Amino acid sequence: EVQLVESGGGLVQPGGSLRLSCAASGFTVSSKYMSWVRQAPGKGLEWVSVIYSGGSTYHADSVKGRFTISRDNSKNTVYLQMNSLRAEDTAVYYCARLPPGDYWGQGTLVTVSS
Amino acid sequence: QAVVTQEPSLTVSPGGTVTLTCGSSTGAVTSDNYPYWFQQKPGQAPRTLIYDTSSKHSWTPARFSGSLLGGKAALTLSGAQPEDEAEYYCLLSYSGARPVFGGGTKLTVL
Numbered sequence: 001e002v003q004l005v006e007s008g009g010g011l012v013q014p015g016g017s018l019r020l021s022c023a024a025s026g027f028t029v030s031s032k033y034m035s036w037v038r039q040a041p042g043k044g045l046e047w048v049s050v051i052y053s054g055g056s057t058y059h060a061d062s063v064k065g066r067f068t069i070s071r072d073n074s075k076n077t078v079y080l081q082m083n084s085l086r087a088e089d090t091a092v093y094y095c096a097r098l099p100p101g102d103y104w105g106q107g108t109l110v111t112v113s114s
Numbered sequence: 115q116a117v118v119t120q121e122p123s124l125t126v127s128p129g130g131t132v133t134l135t136c137g138s139s140t141g142a143v144t145s146d147n148y149p150y151w152f153q154q155k156p157g158q159a160p161r162t163l164i165y166d167t168s169s170k171h172s173w174t175p176a177r178f179s180g181s182l183l184g185g186k187a188a189l190t191l192s193g194a195q196p197e198d199e200a201e202y203y204c205l206l207s208y209s210g211a212r213p214v215f216g217g218g219t220k221l222t223v224l
Contacts, residue, residue: 037160037215044218045152045160045203060212061115094159101150101162102171 002026002103004095009108012085020080020108022095030073035098036080038091039107048093049080063089085112116140118206120216125224126194134219135186136204142185143206149187150205151180153198154218160203164189191221199223 008020022034036048049059049069057069068081078095092107117139126132136149143149151164162171164180167187177193187204204216 045215047213047215100165104159106159
């Protein structure tokens with residue numbers, strides 16, 4: 001059974017860092033495209049980052065230079081390293097097997113506040 | 115960055131048909147934008163209904179279909195059910211640029 005479980009969210013001060021994890025089971029993350037999507041409270045969805053099976057990575061302009069997506073094949077886990085966090089980064093962060101979007105995690109809440 | 119537009123809200127009667135659309139500020143939406151449609155209910159993660167314009171996942175109810183219509187991506191719901199009340203988001207991909215979500219359509223079944 002395929003599962004994606006996010007962790008690592010929490011409260012962090014502006015300018016701080018956080019690393020989100022997405023532990024996968026039932027498939028190998030290195031063989032799929034994996035994305036992070038976020039949703040600010042009461043707002044719509046925003047695409048954040050993707051890592052392709054070949055290892056290429058892409059990030060939204062809003063997080064470029066601050067966020068980094070990566071994976072650890074030995075742990076079958078995808079990460080989102082978030083640095084220089086801002087209040088506007090406050091959101092639920094979802095990990096998804098996207099494309100094609102067939103599996104999503106339940107999300108982890110990141111709150112950036114002093 | 116492109117702006118992707120959706121109707122903010124729509125209402126459909128139970129058993130009725132409704133079409134949600136997804137437009138792009140860059141011009142006509144084509145299959146090269148690989149349109150996606152997601153359904154999200156309050157407190158839940160999104161669920162992908164349609165990918166690559168019209169492809170369905172195994173869990174996508176048959177009453178949902180995706181297409182291109184008048185230069186936009188479209189999601190048609192035929193025979194609406196109360197459980198279809200939700201927020202619907204589209205996602206468009208752009209060559210050489212990052213994918214962009216639409217602002218979402220709140221669908222009410224009433």
